Amino acid sequence: MTESRNDEESTAKKHHNYGIQTPGTKGIAGTKRYAMAIDLRKCIGCMSCVVACKSEFGTPLGVWRTWVKVADKGHYPNTQRVFMPRLCNHCDYPICVRNCPTQATFKHKDGFVLQRYNRCIGCRTCVVACPYNARHLVPAKRTDKNLPHSVVDKCTFCIHRVKRGMLPACVQACVGGARIFGDLNDPDSEVAKLVSKEPVTVLKPELGTSPSVFYIGGDWEIMDEPHSYENRTSQLKEEFNDFKRNHEGDAFGDIVEGESTMYHVSKNMKDFIASIPHKASDVIDAFKRLLFK
Amino acid sequence: MNESVITYNVFHHVAWGTPISIYFWLVGASAGSFVISSFGWVFGIKRYKPLALTASLQAIILLMIVPVLLIWDLGKPVRFIYLMLPGYWHSTGPMAWGSLLIFSYPVSMIVYTYFVLKNNLFWAKAFGIVAIVLALSTHWYTGVVMELNPGRYMNHTALAPILFLTGAFISGIGLLILILWVQNMIVDVKKRIEWPLIEEMAQYMMYGIVFDCFLLFLEFMQTLYGNRSEMISHELLLGVFRFPYLWLEIILGLLIPLFILVSPLKKQKYGVILASFLVAIGVYGMRVWWVMGGQYMQTFY
Numbered sequence: 171m172t173e174s175r176n177d178e179e180s181t182a183k184k185h186h187n188y189g190i191q192t193p194g195t196k197g198i199a200g201t202k203r204y205a206m207a208i209d210l211r212k213c214i215g216c217m218s219c220v221v222a223c224k225s226e227f228g229t230p231l232g233v234w235r236t237w238v239k240v241a242d243k244g245h246y247p248n249t250q251r252v253f254m255p256r257l258c259n260h261c262d263y264p265i266c267v268r269n270c271p272t273q274a275t276f277k278h279k280d281g282f283v284l285q286r287y288n289r290c291i292g293c294r295t296c297v298v299a300c301p302y303n304a305r306h307l308v309p310a311k312r313t314d315k316n317l318p319h320s321v322v323d324k325c326t327f328c329i330h331r332v333k334r335g336m337l338p339a340c341v342q343a344c345v346g347g348a349r350i351f352g353d354l355n356d357p358d359s360e361v362a363k364l365v366s367k368e369p370v371t372v373l374k375p376e377l378g379t380s381p382s383v384f385y386i387g388g389d390w391e392i393m394d395e396p397h398s399y400e401n402r403t404s405q406l407k408e409e410f411n412d413f414k415r416n417h418e419g420d421a422f423g424d425i426v427e428g429e430s431t432m433y434h435v436s437k438n439m440k441d442f443i444a445s446i447p448h449k450a451s452d453v454i455d456a457f458k459r460l461l462f463k
Numbered sequence: 464m465n466e467s468v469i470t471y472n473v474f475h476h477v478a479w480g481t482p483i484s485i486y487f488w489l490v491g492a493s494a495g496s497f498v499i500s501s502f503g504w505v506f507g508i509k510r511y512k513p514l515a516l517t518a519s520l521q522a523i524i525l526l527m528i529v530p531v532l533l534i535w536d537l538g539k540p541v542r543f544i545y546l547m548l549p550g551y552w553h554s555t556g557p558m559a560w561g562s563l564l565i566f567s568y569p570v571s572m573i574v575y576t577y578f579v580l581k582n583n584l585f586w587a588k589a590f591g592i593v594a595i596v597l598a599l600s601t602h603w604y605t606g607v608v609m610e611l612n613p614g615r616y617m618n619h620t621a622l623a624p625i626l627f628l629t630g631a632f633i634s635g636i637g638l639l640i641l642i643l644w645v646q647n648m649i650v651d652v653k654k655r656i657e658w659p660l661i662e663e664m665a666q667y668m669m670y671g672i673v674f675d676c677f678l679l680f681l682e683f684m685q686t687l688y689g690n691r692s693e694m695i696s697h698e699l700l701l702g703v704f705r706f707p708y709l710w711l712e713i714i715l716g717l718l719i720p721l722f723i724l725v726s727p728l729k730k731q732k733y734g735v736i737l738a739s740f741l742v743a744i745g746v747y748g749m750r751v752w753w754v755m756g757g758q759y760m761q762t763f764y
Contacts, residue, residue, distance in 0.1 A: 240471035252467070265613060271556035272545045291545055292538015294478035295558050301614025303475040303764055307538055320538035377613050391467040395764050396691045461541075 194262030495635015716745010
């Protein structure tokens with residue numbers, strides 16, 4: 171008995187270290203492991219979580235920390251609308267943390283995967299590495315100049331609120347009570363009870379990232395990755411094009427469905443030239459931004 | 464059976480775009496031409512000595528563009544220095560290793576070229592060995608950067624670095640042949656590179672193309688095996704990336720040059736030049752779809 175307790179203590183101590191690659195803490199006694207369960211049977215697609223997140227962090231237009239995917243199923247009169255809230259999965263074994271060249275991304279001992287803006291160089295390696303598309307580059311132009319720009323950002327599980335004993339903004343705002351947040355290692359917490367009793371799924375389990383966002387009652391068609399790009403509609407494409415036109419400095423980084431990159435760049439050469447500094451005053455402004463901001 | 468249509472979703476950027484593809488192509492062509500440059504001074508094949516200077520200068524110039532492209536592409540360009548500071552450097556990030564390679568490779572190459580100019584065999588060979596290891600590593604790492612993204616099915620293959628190195632070899636030779644052709648038109652008759660030597664290089668390029676085709680075949684075997692990667696590779700090959708992938712890489716960049724280089728056309732000057740040009744641009748097509756394809760497929764996920 172004493173021996174096993176000692177073992178537990180030593181394991182707990184080992185896992186308590188801060189560090190950019192803190193080992194996974196799921197199920198380790200004496201550690202905290204914050205997780206979220208999303209009960210899709212209760213989700214009504216009101217998007218209040220998306221709005222709450224946007225207003226909590228002032229997330230710019232065109233990028234999201236959390237979003238809700240919507241799909242319509244079936245034929246009239248047997249139709250159904252299904253929802254799929256998405257956010258950073260705060261993996262136990264995050265690929266983004268391994269990939270970051272400047273240690274800007276790290277894993278907190280309590281399970282949060284966080285971003286240090288002062289270290290981020292905006293190389294976007296983590297954006298490419300994330301299998302869940304949970305990361306984004308913050309645009310250069312922001313209304314509040316004091317907020318970080320041109321660095322990679324992501325969902326933080328609202329660590330600033332959680333550490334003050336509050337719930338994340340999206341959980342607080344959820345009208346149906348579909349989002350449940352808590353410590354997975356505490357067997358009395360609601361999230362631990364739900365995850366142990368209900369049949370849950372995670373996204374891309376085959377990658378071995380051990381996500382901390384669990385879905386209850388998920389619809390396979392909306393969760394299935396190939397399905398989501400099989401059914402792209404022209405409306406979505408149009409929205410994407412609008413977004414591109416309104417987004418500064420993206421002449422290179424994006425491509426539009428149905429067009430190859432080179433064709434796209436040559437077709438939009440006018441936009442492209444307009445987006446690069448080609449007047450003397452623009453060049454001076456660009457240098458000023460580069461050096462003094 | 465139910466059908467479902469995604470009626471609302473958000474869009475994710477393709478985070479790495481054209482600058483990164485150009486950068487991969489430049490590094491590859493630089494490494495490939497440097498391999499040819501080292502034939503004479505490092506591996507002791509004397510007939511390659513006359514073109515060593517042109518080849519290494521080409522490698523240096525191509526690599527000079529790389530930091531400009533990469534630093535410009537960063538969200539915070541001034542912070543590129545973090546990639547080399549001990550407190551920031553992250554050993555598990557392939558890009559952290561890559562940044563060291565990108566800065567050390569040109570230095571060793573410049574020193575090597577200096578000793579080639581001074582006709583100092585010993586030091587040219589010593590620095591040539593260092594530079595060739597760095598040249599291969601610099602390009603090898605670009606493959607590793609793409610490979611270590613388990614969520615991007617098309618990129619997540621151990622073949623990536625070998626594919627990238629083979630592409631580097633053939634595109635480097637292709638570009639070098641074009642430059643030597645132009646150089647021969649400009650310089651004195653005595654200083655011209657003999658055409659049989661260029662034909663021999665074209666022969667090496669042909670071996671590289673055959674190996675690249677074999678690698679591509681292996682890749683197709685894996686990706687077209689009936690899971691979700693089959694669907695992705697179908698969409699990439701015949702969909703958005705049809706031009707860079709099918710036309711530029713496979714048809715224009717591999718099959719047509721291979722046909723030229725195994726047919727009597729290889730004895731004709733313009734046949735070799737056309738094949739070199741096609742290989743050089745074909746490898747760019749490969750870089751484009753490798754960088755953007757894997758991300759593109761998941762922009763709607």
